[in-house]
Amino acid sequence: MTTLEPPVAVKRAPARPAAKRDRRSWTGWGFVGPFVAVFALVFLAPIGYSIYLSLFRDQLIGGTSFVGLDNYTQALKDEQFWDSLARVSLFLAVQVPIMLGIALLIALALDSGRLFGKDFFRIAIFLPYAVPAVVATLLWGFMYGTKYGLVGDINSAFDVTLPDPLSSDLVLASIGNIVTWEFIGYNMLIFYSALRVIPLSLYEAAEIDGAGQFRVITAIKLPAIRGALVIATIFSIIGSFQLFNEPAILRPLARNAITTDFTPNFYTYSLSFNGQQHNYSAAVAIIMGLITMVIAYVVQLRGMRKGA
């Protein structure tokens, strides 16, 4: 398998040696320095502080004391935490494949050149990305209304009773729909951009070989955009695990269905800002961060290994 290098890989090779010219000097730091400085302040320092916080506990009697890993062992036994993690895992398993699958199909349709009004489709499907999560959630929240919303309109127009999208059974799916709506066009664009840079000569070779449309997709297009697929998957996993905005904004409309420990992020937020349990909250957040990083890393390894 390794003896036959795909031509795509050969094509990509020249991108790297740009930095090969060994100008080993500190000049680069002059340019990257400002970014690194702010990054250290708003990413690294808080992470360090978070780890520090997670090792302490603030008690009513006795004040703050060092407790070692107690917060972590407590979190690992915390049912609220596991419930919220199970919820976002379910969300991840269902919503992400649907969203990325549809986004990929549209990208392939756009790239096939078989659509009428291709440019219009591309921009119109992308538009929801420009809508803030707050507006998207409020918008869908209003439409979900069984009384005055679009669901209510459908009910009265067709004399049916659709299930309430904001009931506790359906609210996770309803949130999934909002997230899908927000990001389908964005992912489509990432895939489409990757498809666009596939060298034309590959297609010509396939044409000569008499490869059909489907074969071209599986043998050329999908392998060529593997990097984009992996990146989109990783970003979607991270996004799912960090789910907060949509449930938080939807909560006033569905107070019974969305609890303050609905997602891990919501749980840490509530612990910190409603419960003042900053130390325990930090431990839960760090566990979530580790889980996210491990999964993102595994996806990346698996995704990239297929290329080698």
Place this chain on the structure above:
Amino acid sequence: MSSSVTTTSPSASAPADGGPKRAPRLRTGHKHSPSRPKRSILLTVLTGLILVYTVVPLIWLVISATKSMDGLANSNGMWFAKDFALWQNIHDTFTYHDGIFVRWLLNTLLYVVLGAGGATLLAILGGYALAKFTFPGKRAVFAVVIGAVAVPGTALAVPTFLMFSKMGLTDTPWAVIIPSLVSPFGLYLMWVFASEAIPTELMEAARIDGAGEVRTFFQVALPLLAPGTVTVLLFTTVATWNNYFLPLIMLKDPNWYPLTLGLDAWNSQAQTIGGDVVFNLVITGSLITIIPLIAAFLLLQKYWQSGLSAGSVKE
């Protein structure tokens, strides 16, 4: 397993007719080249379904912004009510509570100009450095930045809040602007873009002509990075304009709220006892909030789309 086989197949079959493979490349105007297949009505209709899905909520928003509270309650969401209250709604949105919406709009603009503008500048400089220079610790910088993307927002937000509150920055615009200055995605995009868009030979030539590093950057690199810059600027603008979580924890004073937080507050107040129900203003305010971004994406299409397909040099 099977996919690793398919990746090799294009080249596996190529050697069989290595000779003729070259020929078509010369015929650039080839009629049956893969870029010009027959259009399909079926495929267009299927894609149209997704288009309906993405566009219907926006149409609902536009229609609903024309309705009074009464019209919202008593008319079908996908058609206009008897009264056309759009102008009244816009007027009310801007004047409600002594025009707090205008204040929120200006706050959002402030956060975008300083936050997204600064983030873009830092991403250009950093991406340029990663793409075009070898320097000690370069790999570490890249690994740490990419790794940090996976850290959940709250893991950062809570300690950042506590740190900023010790520095006396919470409840000030700086609490929103400073964290917005870092865009790992922007850095990544600029890195990819800079490594493909700036020929190293061009930089060498500038240096031989006696240009310093700063001049090389501004006169050689920056113009070539224009499409990438527009792209990163747009995406950081979206991130800042749409930011909700960060201002939510950092700001208590409604006078510093961005639009997103303000709209959320208006929506929530309907749920509080004795709160003023202003769904019509929430809807109209939402419409006003998204128009500038949608306009920016539509007007700058050419730039950001070429920026995204970084290095899409035509074959």
